Amino acid sequence: MTACTGVLPSCDEFPLASTHQGAAFSAAGDWSAVTVSASANSSQGGITGAFYTSNRMVEGDKFWVKAILANGSASW
16 A cells, blocks of 8 residues: 555555555555556455465465556557
């Protein structure tokens, strides 16, 4: 929540707040945050939590995130 302190209605950050690359573990400027609807943020949190559970992720496990743009293409 470091990146989103005091942001209403809801805020989402990247890298994910639940990772060691999130704002709580990173220097200022090494992350981004944007205001989003609370329902979108909650939904994404549920999807992320389900990913961790279904893939048996534990503290220290590494994984990649592939961002998909609105047009369906990869961001790189």
